[in-house]
Amino acid sequence: MTGQDLKQALAAFLSESEIVADGQPFLIDQRRRYTGKADAVVQPDSVEKVQALMRFCFEHGIAVTPQGGNTGLCGAAVPDGGVLLNLSRLNRIRSVDLADNAITVDAGAVLQNVQQAAAAAGRLFPLSLASEGSCQIGGNIACNAGGLNVLRYGTMRDLVLGLEVVLPDGGLMSHLQPLHKNTTGYDLRHLFIGSEGTLGIITGATLKLFAQPQTTETAWVGVETIEQAVRLLTLMQGRFAERLCSFELVSRFALTLSSAFSRLSVPVEAEWHVLLDLTDSVARDDLGELLAEFLFECGFENAVLAQSETERLNLWTLRENISASQRQLGASIKHDIAVPIARVAEFVDRCAPALQAAFADIQIVVFGHLGDGSLHYNTFLPEVLGNEVYQYEDAVNALVYEHVLACGGTIAAEHGIGQVKNQWLPRVRSEAEIALMRAVKAQLDPHNILNANKLLP
Amino acid sequence: MTGQDLKQALAAFLSESEIVADGQPFLIDQRRRYTGKADAVVQPDSVEKVQALMRFCFEHGIAVTPQGGNTGLCGAAVPDGGVLLNLSRLNRIRSVDLADNAITVDAGAVLQNVQQAAAAAGRLFPLSLASEGSCQIGGNIACNAGGLNVLRYGTMRDLVLGLEVVLPDGGLMSHLQPLHKNTTGYDLRHLFIGSEGTLGIITGATLKLFAQPQTTETAWVGVETIEQAVRLLTLMQGRFAERLCSFELVSRFALTLSSAFSRLSVPVEAEWHVLLDLTDSVARDDLGELLAEFLFECGFENAVLAQSETERLNLWTLRENISASQRQLGASIKHDIAVPIARVAEFVDRCAPALQAAFADIQIVVFGHLGDGSLHYNTFLPEVLGNEVYQYEDAVNALVYEHVLACGGTIAAEHGIGQVKNQWLPRVRSEAEIALMRAVKAQLDPHNILNANKLLP
Known part of the structure; x- marks a missing residue:
């Protein structure tokens, strides 16, 4: 079916405004790594129309790629022909x-x-x-x-x-x-x-x-090793339990980059940094005091507590600007990984020398959600310009993922598999597991029309 | 393969102590509703031996029923021939x-x-x-x-x-x-x-x-309607959030039974009763005071707060003895159901008259975890002795489940399906869903040796 025939057929059950005239902007992913193609881009405005679309595509064996806000980082919403089904108009x-x-x-x-x-x-x-x-x-x-x-x-x-x-x-x-x-x-x-x-x-x-949280306290704590950060996490969880809402790790290098980019001074000097939020759903005047006392008692004295909402936002800006500050240095090869929290230090200690041995100039920006074991482990090669860095991607990935797996971790913590990592799936799931996934897929989607070639290898 | 042949074959990879000499006690469920049969009852002491057992049974097409503490309430761990695999020795x-x-x-x-x-x-x-x-x-x-x-x-x-x-x-x-x-x-x-x-x-x-919780406060609150109990729940969740750990509903009749059985006085007089626990993982002296103030402010004055650990345990004994107190009145037809919390009152108001119309003498004991919408909705017929009550089970179930489903609820909240409710599954899951479940089952267990005739219809 040509694109024109397809659009005509879709017009039988979709209104003119539901068939996007210029679909091109929907075909490129946020990181601009992938440019897809589609015979039609549609935005149905009801569940019934999504059903009608799927019935039609099922009957005619037409590929369908679903897409939401198109902010995915693994290319899962980039189509390879057929219909791109954008859900934006189902927004109630x-x-x-x-x-x-x-x-x-x-x-x-x-x-x-x-x-x-x-x-x-x-x-x-x-x-x-x-x-x-x-x-x-x-x-x-x-x-x-x-x-x-x-x-x-x-x-x-x-x-x-x-x-x-x-x-x-x-x-x-x-x-x-x-x-x-x-x-x-x-x-x-x-x-x-x-x-x-x-x-x-x-x-x-x-x-x-x-x-809703009624009280929020934010602290920035400098430590010399990741082990000390993990020790602080364990102590905090025992003492403050579910009040501990965020526990972020930032390396000195990541902080230096973000500090210059953000035009904000470094809160404390240290090799490693922890940014943590305590929130309480019952208003409590003394939470900041309890936190300060606890940090002091446990020997984490190289710390500042935000004394105002502005101070709080500045600390979070330092954390949030890490990615942007690093982008100025060139394209990077990013990793969305997690390891057991008890093994984060081991992973970082082992992976960096291996990368440096293979790529003499490699720079590593380590930050992430230590509280749940996930790291954004971003690497870049200062001499390599723009997207040229991606020619080294397979080699860098292989080194990083081998170390992740050796530490009992996962190669996909929170961004998914998409079309970036599906060839790695057989390394982290057994044949029996992948066979079960394929059986589930075949039962629901026997003609393999729905987002084929994503996720599964 | 006869039972004797089977035991001999198992002895090739299981020690004498892992093949239970008298398996009879393992074949009857906790409620004594089902008596199963098995050719062998085994208790392997390692994962490798469980693997060896499954390889053997897979190859020979021998049925296997897994069993833990045998406390299930839906007969899922009662075998119908083959091997009963009890996991008790894997207890590290x-x-x-x-x-x-x-x-x-x-x-x-x-x-x-x-x-x-x-x-x-x-x-x-x-x-x-x-x-x-x-x-x-x-x-x-x-x-x-x-x-x-x-x-x-x-x-x-x-x-x-x-x-x-x-x-x-x-x-x-x-x-x-x-x-x-x-x-x-x-x-x-x-x-x-x-x-x-x-x-x-x-x-x-x-x-x-x-x-671990550092502070626990327990209150018993009398209300006149379930709607009031739900209002209290909503207010409490807004005010105390995750500190609200338990929120139990007890009917006047259930409390009367348990009070007599437990030889404990009724905490307050009311049609409906709420037993709630607040816990805090940070020690807090004023939690009881905050709770008392809040109940008073919101108009829930018919309430008592436990003033000691003994008082707290007595309140919980009243809740926990409901099942036992009711057992004295004869066998009951129990329901493990849940409905959206906003519709619990509607369910109770509609179901009771329907049951009473069909069974003039029926008694209904309503209690459960209102905080998550699940109810133990137990019914008994005072004139009907012992297990004879079960001849009415299908008719009572049909009435109760129809009302549960009409209120958007589930017929199995926390006890499972087992062999008690699998014929009801097609009422609560679509054909496509059951087909997917069967495809998963067929992929993993192509010879249907594992707990056949349980869960799926």
């Missing part, structure tokens, strides 16, 4: 249910709008990440997004009570009741969460809400 | 990892022993339920156990970081690293959690730990 907040502490939204709702709808009802939706102003809930679910508050609230997987999914054949799987306990057969919901658009089109979700 | 606490806040245990570890191992390390493993002195972690995972602390800590599903599973063909699927973020392909872990022993033999698990 359907309902807020305080008794069940739940919110039900369309998949195309922007994360920030969901956060705001929760706040308007006096509740917190805790998922928070850099692209929250444009990423969409469906994409967050499809790649099991993580972000800054995982230590306290878990990843997206932990926040989903129910899903509404259009299956590849156009059938609807709908379980949007806010049930906190339900054990009726195998849990299929968790197959769709993290499936990166390969099993079905997520069109709606019921999500957990939480009480 | 393998490791406690404070940096990752995780504990790794054998599947046969008794829940209470896991709680104690966590406490010995200064941490909390929060799963808590009536049979915790004998139920085992593997069974808790296989049926996605719930219990008293779900409101704060979630069900077993939320507490599992990693699983070790022997597959039906004897292969091992092992992911016991304490990774808090990991998105490498479809999440197979959640297929095994809640699979009731039909997909694989869980042999080990890595579980989340939490800080």
